[in-house]
Amino acid sequence: MSERPGSELSEFTGAFVAEADELLANATTQLLAAEEAGRKDQPHPRGVREAFRAVHTIKGLAGMVGVEPIVAVAHRMEATLRRADRTATRLSQEALDLLLEGLRTIQRAVRALAEGRPIAQPPPALLEGLEALDDGAQVPAEGSPSTLAADPLLEKLGPADREQLRQGLAEGRRAVRADFFPSPERAAAGLNITSVRERVGAHAEIVKVLPLAVPVSPDAPAGLGFALILLTGEDDAALGATYQAPAGAVRSLSEPRPVTPAGGAPLWPGSDVAEDAEPLHRGVVRVEVGRLDETMERLSTVIVTRYRLAKAAADLAARGADTRELQLILRENARQLRDLRSAILRVRMIRVTELLERVPLILRNLRRTTGKKVRLETDAGAAELDKTVAERIFPAVIHLVRNAVDHAIEAPAERLRLGKPEEGLLRIRCVERSNAELELSVTDDGRGIDREQVARRAGVAVPRTDAELLQLICRPGLSTREEATTTSGRGMGMDIVRKIAMEQLGGELSLRTEPGRGTTFTMRVPLTISIVDAFSFECAHQRFVAPVATIEEIVEVSQQQIVRGPNPAAAVAAPARVGIMERRGQPVPLVRLDAIFTLPDAAEHAPKVLVVRRGGAPLGFMVDRMLGQQEVVVRPLDDALVRVPGVGGSTDLGDGQPTLVLDLPALADYFTQVQEGVARA
Amino acid sequence: MSLHVVFKVAGAEYAMPASEVLQMESFEGATPVPGAPPHVAGIVQVRGKVVPVVDLRRRFGLAPQAPTLDSRVVIGLHGDRAVGLLVDSAREVVGVADDQVLPPPPIVVAEAGGLVRAVAQLGKRLLMLIDFPKVIGDEVHHGA
Numbered sequence: 001m002s003e004r005p006g007s008e009l010s011e012f013t014g015a016f017v018a019e020a021d022e023l024l025a026n027a028t029t030q031l032l033a034a035e036e037a038g039r040k041d042q043p044h045p046r047g048v049r050e051a052f053r054a055v056h057t058i059k060g061l062a063g064m065v066g067v068e069p070i071v072a073v074a075h076r077m078e079a080t081l082r083r084a085d086r087t088a089t090r091l092s093q094e095a096l097d098l099l100l101e102g103l104r105t106i107q108r109a110v111r112a113l114a115e116g117r118p119i120a121q122p123p124p125a126l127l128e129g130l131e132a133l134d135d136g137a138q139v140p141a142e143g144s145p146s147t148l149a150a151d152p153l154l155e156k157l158g159p160a161d162r163e164q165l166r167q168g169l170a171e172g173r174r175a176v177r178a179d180f181f182p183s184p185e186r187a188a189a190g191l192n193i194t195s196v197r198e199r200v201g202a203h204a205e206i207v208k209v210l211p212l213a214v215p216v217s218p219d220a221p222a223g224l225g226f227a228l229i230l231l232t233g234e235d236d237a238a239l240g241a242t243y244q245a246p247a248g249a250v251r252s253l254s255e256p257r258p259v260t261p262a263g264g265a266p267l268w269p270g271s272d273v274a275e276d277a278e279p280l281h282r283g284v285v286r287v288e289v290g291r292l293d294e295t296m297e298r299l300s301t302v303i304v305t306r307y308r309l310a311k312a313a314a315d316l317a318a319r320g321a322d323t324r325e326l327q328l329i330l331r332e333n334a335r336q337l338r339d340l341r342s343a344i345l346r347v348r349m350i351r352v353t354e355l356l357e358r359v360p361l362i363l364r365n366l367r368r369t370t371g372k373k374v375r376l377e378t379d380a381g382a383a384e385l386d387k388t389v390a391e392r393i394f395p396a397v398i399h400l401v402r403n404a405v406d407h408a409i410e411a412p413a414e415r416l417r418l419g420k421p422e423e424g425l426l427r428i429r430c431v432e433r434s435n436a437e438l439e440l441s442v443t444d445d446g447r448g449i450d451r452e453q454v455a456r457r458a459g460v461a462v463p464r465t466d467a468e469l470l471q472l473i474c475r476p477g478l479s480t481r482e483e484a485t486t487t488s489g490r491g492m493g494m495d496i497v498r499k500i501a502m503e504q505l506g507g508e509l510s511l512r513t514e515p516g517r518g519t520t521f522t523m524r525v526p527l528t529i530s531i532v533d534a535f536s537f538e539c540a541h542q543r544f545v546a547p548v549a550t551i552e553e554i555v556e557v558s559q560q561q562i563v564r565g566p567n568p569a570a571a572v573a574a575p576a577r578v579g580i581m582e583r584r585g586q587p588v589p590l591v592r593l594d595a596i597f598t599l600p601d602a603a604e605h606a607p608k609v610l611v612v613r614r615g616g617a618p619l620g621f622m623v624d625r626m627l628g629q630q631e632v633v634v635r636p637l638d639d640a641l642v643r644v645p646g647v648g649g650s651t652d653l654g655d656g657q658p659t660l661v662l663d664l665p666a667l668a669d670y671f672t673q674v675q676e677g678v679a680r681a
Numbered sequence: 682m683s684l685h686v687v688f689k690v691a692g693a694e695y696a697m698p699a700s701e702v703l704q705m706e707s708f709e710g711a712t713p714v715p716g717a718p719p720h721v722a723g724i725v726q727v728r729g730k731v732v733p734v735v736d737l738r739r740r741f742g743l744a745p746q747a748p749t750l751d752s753r754v755v756i757g758l759h760g761d762r763a764v765g766l767l768v769d770s771a772r773e774v775v776g777v778a779d780d781q782v783l784p785p786p787p788i789v790v791a792e793a794g795g796l797v798r799a800v801a802q803l804g805k806r807l808l809m810l811i812d813f814p815k816v817i818g819d820e821v822h823h824g825a
Contacts, residue, residue, distance in 0.1 A: 508728050542713065597715030637714070639762060641733040641818065642724055644716035650724055650731045658712045658724045658731050 016065050017114040018286050020058055024107050025357055027054035028100065032360050035096050042167065043090045045160035051099070052081035058106060070109045073122045076130035077102045088163040098129045100361075151177065151253055153210060153227055161208050161229070165253075168205065168231035175253035176204065176232055178239055179212065181225035191243055193226050199242040204232035219246055229253070289387055292348050297549075299344060303337055306330075311673070345528055348387050352380035352430045352438070355390045355397075359428065362398060366405040373412050373423040374405055380430040385438050386528040389505060393440065393525060396500040399493045400442040400521050401426065408446030408519055418516070420445065432527070437507070441522040448515040449473065470511040474498040497521070503652055505529060506635055530634045534661065536627040536653060537608065540599035544623075545632055545651060546610065546662045552618065553611040554626065557581050562590060581609065581620065590620040596646075596671055612664045619668045634661050645670035682778045685801070687808060688755055688771035691743045695768075696777070696801060696808040701757050705771055708734075708752040718818075722767050725754060732756060734765035735817060741796065757813050764817040775808075777801045782810065 030047040037044035059074035077099055084091050091099070105122050112119045154162070165175050180196045197206060208229040216223040232239060240250040310330055317323040356378050363376050385393075409415075409424035416422055427443040454472055455462040463469040476495040501509040507525035534545040535554070562579040579590040590609060593599075609620040632651040637643060646667025650658040684699035704727070711723030711734045720739040724731050734754055738745050751770040756763055785793075785800045789809075798812040 506730075599713075599715065635731050637724065637731065637733075639733045639764065641721050641735070641764065642714045642717050644714060646716070647714060650712070650726075652726060656726060657710070658726050660712060660714065 013065060013113060014288060015286075016061050017110055018288070019061060020070075020106070020110045022286070023054040023058050024103055024110070027051045027058075028103055028361050029357055030054070031091075031096060031099055031103070032364060034091055035093075035364075038090055038093075038096070043088060043163055045085070045088055045164040045167075048081060048084050048091065049160060052078065052085050055081060065113075067109060067113060067119060069119050069122050070106050072127065073102050073105050073109075073130075076127055080130055080133050085160045086158060088159040092133075094129075095133050098126065098133065100364075101126055102130065153177065153229070154253065156210060157208055157229065164207050165229070165231065168207075169254065173205075173231045173233050175207075176230045176236065176239060176250060177253050178204075178228040178230060178243075178245065178250045179225055180228065180243065180245070180249070181212075181214070181220035181222070183219075183221045186244075189244070196226075196243045197228070200228055200230065200239060203234050203239055203242055204230035206230055287347070289348070292344065296341075296344055299337070299341060303341075306333060306337060308669075309333075345386070348528070349384040350387050350390055352383040352385060352390075352440070353378070355385075355394060356380060356428060356430075358394075359397070359401060362401060363405065363426070366402065370405055371411065372405060372409055374409055374426050375423050377425065377427045378429075379427070381432075383430045383432045383438060384527070385525075388531055389438075389525060389527065389529055392500060392504050393523065396497045396523060397428070397440065397442065399497050401428075403493065404442060404444035404446065404519070408444040408448070410447055433524070436527050437524050438527050439522060439524050441520050443518060443520040445518040448517055448519055449511075449513040450515070466511045466513060469513070470509065473511075474509075497523075501525060503654055504633060506633055506652070530636075530649075531631055532634055532661075533629065534632045534651075535610070535629050536632075536659070537610070537623045538625050538627060539597075539623040540594040542599060543627065543653065543659050544593075544662050545653070545659055546664050547648075548629065550612055550664050551610050552613050555581075555583065555609040555611060555620065557590075557607060557609050557622075579622075583611070583618070583620075586618070588618045588620050590622055591668075591671060592622045594624075596667065610664060612668055614665045614668045614672075621664055621667075632659075632661065682776050684774055685777045685808070685810070686755060686771060687773040687775055688753065688766070688768040690737045690741060690768050691746075694806065694808050695737075695797075695811050696775070697755075697757060697811055697813055699774055701759070701813060703756040703758050703763055706754045706756065706765070707750075708748050708754050708767060710748070711767075725765060727754075727756060727763075727765070730763065732763050732765050734767050736767045737816070738767075738769075740816060741793075757817070759814050759817060762817065766816065775803065777803070777808070785809070 027050070030051040034044040034047035034051070037047065055074050055077045059071055059078055062068075062070035062074060080091075080095060080099065083089070084095070105126060109119045109122075111117075154165075157165070169175060178200055180191075180193065182192060186192070193209075197209065200206065206228055210227045210229065212225040212227050214220050214223055214225060230239070236250040236252060239245075240247075313323050313326050313330060316326070359378065360376060363374060366372075367374055404426055405424075409426070410418065410420070412422045415424065425443075425445045428440070429443070430438060430440045432438055449469060451462050451469055454469065458472055458475065460472065463472055474494045474497070498509050501507045501523040505525040506529065507523055510522045510524075511519070512522075513519040532547040532549070534547050535551060536543060536545045538544075561581050563581070564579045578592075580587045581590055582588070588609075588611065592607075607622040607624060608626050609622055611618050611620045613619075630653075632653070634649040634651055636649045637647060646663055647660050648663035648666070649661045651661050653659050685696040686699050686702045686705070687694055687696045689695070706725070706727060709725075711725045713723040714721060714733070717723075717733070720736055722734040722736040722739075724733050726732075736745070746769070748767070749769070753768055753771040754765040755768055755771050756765045781803060782799050782801050785797050789797060789800070793809075796812055796816055797809045798815075799810040801808040801810055
């Protein structure tokens, strides 16, 4: 690390970017929830509070990294949010717009920081707007919850907390206070404030956690404890049972009740210490994907070593040694490596719900630009998918959402005329299939796709089935709209969705549409994919790719530069498959790829040589010509019929035909083994 | 009574249960896989999946023939394996009743190397019911 003095800072920047991304997403979600609640004329104190916390944290972190433009915006947003939280006011639409714009501005700054670009100053209009909000702030009328008990603890709650309690009571839930006193015995039983919060939180909404100071007693050996202020539909006994609470620890706050001395007085009145001390996501580690890739690469080297071990064992056995014990260990070892590999793959999985968190914001903008009313329903359960797959599939989801709002869902007036609910419905469903596939569908209850119109526009016969219709609308550049709209242009983009689902992810895309009733697009994609940066090249008219990481160098050689030795075993007419060339004062052995693979029509070109290194010694593979370099999705070739040495998998270069992904170092090993076998025989 | 997919290889008619057939595709060439057994024509991509294709002419020890417009790939399922069979043509699905299925004459079994598991007699037509797992070499499917 010492050779790069700036490395600590840049590492911190990476962490900041990751953390800020998450906080921004959270703040956006919370503000949208507050906006949604506001539409139903309800306050949403929790949302405002969470948004405040996120912005507050962003400000602190940005200050540490020294990104002043972020600090400036966050500071003003924080002021607005803090006031709304303290006074339990509903945020006005104007305030929400400015706050969301503020989040977007911060997001842009974070992006710029991540990409090493200069960070623009925040637009003065935004800062002024936020400040103007503060000036015109009005103080709301404050009242205490009428149905709450007279527990003095309640006086330590802020107005927002009380508003939250009042709202909960209005919804028919009960306000409950649950006390917890940490002790060594409880800790041994897995009970600490964190686990109690989790357990209780599963049955109740935690409004506030207040620290308590009580006289030292057998029940409270430290004289310290916590009071959890809750909203719940469950009874006290059930709540108490979740954390083995002693009798009397859980009490209702919904009816008047005298305060027992055991309850004590809050240690730090109104303080958030207990809550602030806890991280937002317990037991969660954020990791850059690059590190996971590195782990996977390390594992690959272990697997290569294992192959060598297996080969050494086989050699021993061939020499008559008893290797049964060794074989057993090797088998066990192979199984462990497989398990380890799938464990690492699991680490890369993210929840689909997390992926879909960004959809509400996009939908909000669509609602505004189109003037349509759309409700979003998402149902992703606990489905997970690989981070890389998630990143690739998300643009396709966005395309489908845009198309649905823009083209499928009718304007409110038209919907009413058609006897449909004024508000359109957009449903995103995601289920994991048993065969390591994920099915993600986007459904709308709009007008359905007009076959005749699509056919007319494409100038072809009317498609008879949904599958034919899908093929038609996935034609590049096909437009189904007279005029371009600002959000999704001319309704293009289905070709992009198809490309993502089928070519980039190796999945499927299907369509079901009913005139007047709605449309469902379904994508089926693998849960994990492996993507590598690869060179593509041609040899004997067949295309291949090989991961860039496996190739040390690409050299152009002329026939004159290749020195050929004797090869008594080869047929006279066959071109020599092995040669030597000079590279930086070192002889490098060359082998013809077409000869190893016995490809037909082996031409004598001035070849390109791909140099790989195996166990320290370089080896060059001669191929006919290089085609390019690109990222490819590698699909494993699992079937026993096509599991052959040197072929790591297959990919699609976009022509619908599989292209073999070569593992040249493994091929080099295999070739050497074959040669040794020939030499031994 | 069960539905069978009928296909032709070198003039003879073969069949396998439709329930074991995933789909049929016209043959537009396969990507050869160097080092694979000679009867493996290569790999093809079907609905985003990569599937090996067994050339039945070669598998059955018959004279190879260049693919024609009639050539089809019948994609069969065995457990979680999907393997395509390259055949001269495939354009028929027939119902075969249980009592129409006869054990193959031993001499045929010996000659066919166990690749035919039964013969279905439909009137004058004789369909050889292939042993799909054997054809795709499932007995060697225990890893490298």
